[in-house]
Amino acid sequence: MNIQIFGVSKSADTRKAERYFKERRIRFQSIDMKKYGMSGGEFDSVLRAVGGIDNLVDWEGKSPDLDLLRYLADDRAREDKVFDNPMLIKLPVVRNGKQATVGYCPEVWKNWE
Numbered sequence: 551m552n553i554q555i556f557g558v559s560k561s562a563d564t565r566k567a568e569r570y571f572k573e574r575r576i577r578f579q580s581i582d583m584k585k586y587g588m589s590g591g592e593f594d595s596v597l598r599a600v601g602g603i604d605n606l607v608d609w610e611g612k613s614p615d616l617d618l619l620r621y622l623a624d625d626r627a628r629e630d631k632v633f634d635n636p637m638l639i640k641l642p643v644v645r646n647g648k649q650a651t652v653g654y655c656p657e658v659w660k661n662w663e
Contacts, residue, residue: 608640619638
């Protein structure tokens with residue numbers, strides 16, 4: 551198992567995800583989204599795993615860029631906008647190889663063990 555947790559330290563769900571794996575003694579790599587973001591390959595892999603850009607974006611967020619995303623018709627343009635501004639992504643993003651989840655999803659992670 552190769553777990554990566556993309557999140558921010560101020561996110562309660564990110565801390566809960568890290569605690570979930572720590573309690574089960576599963577090693578993981580924590581990546582700060584504000585500081586490092588995702589590489590292009592990681593972003594594409596997560597996008598495929600979660601089923602598209604609409605499932606990746608935190609539509610409840612407060613960024614003014616969300617309004618723009620709602621009106622962009624081209625999915626590729628929406629993906630580029632989210633890639634350029636990773637704080638639009640619902641956190642945490644947890645990857646296990648080609649599998650990924652968005653948000654706090656212990657019911658899915660349990661199947662990875």
